[in-house]
Amino acid sequence: MSLPAVGFLIPLGLINAYWFAPPLILVISLVYAASRHEAWPLIFRHATRLFLMITGILALVTIILLVINTQV
Amino acid sequence: MEQPTTAPNVPLKNRSLAALLALTWPGLGHVYQGRTAKGALYFLCIFGLYTVGFALGEGANVYWTWVNPLRNPEHFRLYYLGQFWVGLPAWPALIQATLIQQGFQPLFNGFMAAPMLDLAMDNGVREVMQDVVRRVFSLHQKYGGLKEIGDIYTTIAGLLNILAIYDAFEGPAVHQESTSASEVPSTPGGESS
Numbered sequence: 145m146s147l148p149a150v151g152f153l154i155p156l157g158l159i160n161a162y163w164f165a166p167p168l169i170l171v172i173s174l175v176y177a178a179s180r181h182e183a184w185p186l187i188f189r190h191a192t193r194l195f196l197m198i199t200g201i202l203a204l205v206t207i208i209l210l211v212i213n214t215q216v
Numbered sequence: 217m218e219q220p221t222t223a224p225n226v227p228l229k230n231r232s233l234a235a236l237l238a239l240t241w242p243g244l245g246h247v248y249q250g251r252t253a254k255g256a257l258y259f260l261c262i263f264g265l266y267t268v269g270f271a272l273g274e275g276a277n278v279y280w281t282w283v284n285p286l287r288n289p290e291h292f293r294l295y296y297l298g299q300f301w302v303g304l305p306a307w308p309a310l311i312q313a314t315l316i317q318q319g320f321q322p323l324f325n326g327f328m329a330a331p332m333l334d335l336a337m338d339n340g341v342r343e344v345m346q347d348v349v350r351r352v353f354s355l356h357q358k359y360g361g362l363k364e365i366g367d368i369y370t371t372i373a374g375l376l377n378i379l380a381i382y383d384a385f386e387g388p389a390v391h392q393e394s395t396s397a398s399e400v401p402s403t404p405g406g407e408s409s
Contacts, residue, residue, distance in 0.1 A: 164365045167268075168372065171261045178257055178381040182226050182388045191406075 169198045226251070226387045233384035240303045242266075242377050245384035258380045262373050266302045269369025275354045276368045277332040278306055278311040291332055298371035301378050306370075316341065322348075329353065 170191075177190035228234060228248050238245030242262035246255030247271050270278060276298050285292035299306045312322045322329040326348040326394040333345050355363045385391075 151336075160360070161361055161365060164362075168265070168369065171265045172372065172376065174257065175261050175376040175379055178254055178388075179383040180389045182251075182254075184253070186390075 163204065166199070169195055169202075196209065218393070227290070228385075228387055231385045233373060233379050233381075238303075238377070238381040238384040239309040242303060242373075242380060245381065249384065254271060257278075258324050258377075260303065261276070262377050262380060263305065265369050265376070266299075266373035268364040269371075269373060272366030272369065273363050274351070275327060275356060276331065277363060278309050278354060278370055279328055280309045282313050282317045291330070293330065298374040301374035301381070303377065306374065317347070323394075386393045 173191040173194040174187070176184060177187045180190060181187045227249060234245035234249050236245070237248050238258075241259075243255035243257070243259030246252070246258060249398040263279055264345045278296070279293060279297045280300075281291050281293050285294075296306075296309065299309075307328075308323075309328040312326070316329060316332075316337075319338060319341070321338070326344045327344065329348050331345070331349040333342065333349060337345065378402050
């Protein structure tokens with residue numbers, strides 16, 4: 145038994161894999177923040193900070209790799 | 217019976233039962249503790265991530281094999297060590313692997329069965345498993361690298377549920393918390409004036 149293909153809306157193979165990173169980072173940030181705090185304002189504040197930090201680090205590493213790549 | 221708490225407003229009830237429920241289904245332990253909103257957050261995040269990952273692999277990326285990782289590393293399913301912690305949504309893979317290991321035909325046309333063929337398999341079992349193998353290999357042609365993203369999503373969902381299980385058992389990691397920065401003591405352990 146297989147699940148109905150999810151590619152009927154858009155051809156999934158055409159989506160750049162990078163688009164799957166933000167939802168993953170968001171979920172990781174929310175769950176981690178929720179495991180640290182009980183108050184919702186703190187959870188959201190911590191999750192936002194973590195999301196921005198992870199995304200920023202990933203973007204920075206990507207930029208560095210791109211710069212190195214163009215100079216090789 | 218005294219109910220252990222980590223913060224005044226976090227009743228953990230029976231912590232072991234809560235952790236067991238959280239292991240069984242993401243968020244269920246928190247619902248049992250009365251932390252419904254947090255349970256809903258865990259459910260949406262963890263089960264949602266697992267479901268998207270599962271769909272990206274058309275259900276063929278969550279499976280287990282009873283093989284010795286030292287003798288047969290090629291067929292050892294490392295991802296399942298993470299996926300397992302999602303709970304019930306991932307556990308049918310254990311049943312299928314056990315059935316195949318014992319020489320029985322897998323249930324539901326090989327749903328969540330490992331794509332493995334063995335010469336020692338019975339004809340009926342082998343027929344079902346050939347379909348499973350064909351289906352898994354066709355995924356690469358259809359979606360390219362997205363199957364791997366499904367592997368990653370489902371595995372991370374399971375690993376995140378470990379945090380949720382720990383939260384159900386022990387409560388939030390930060391015990392003394394205030395919602396505004398001005399309420400936080402200026403020195404560690406100090407009193408705000």
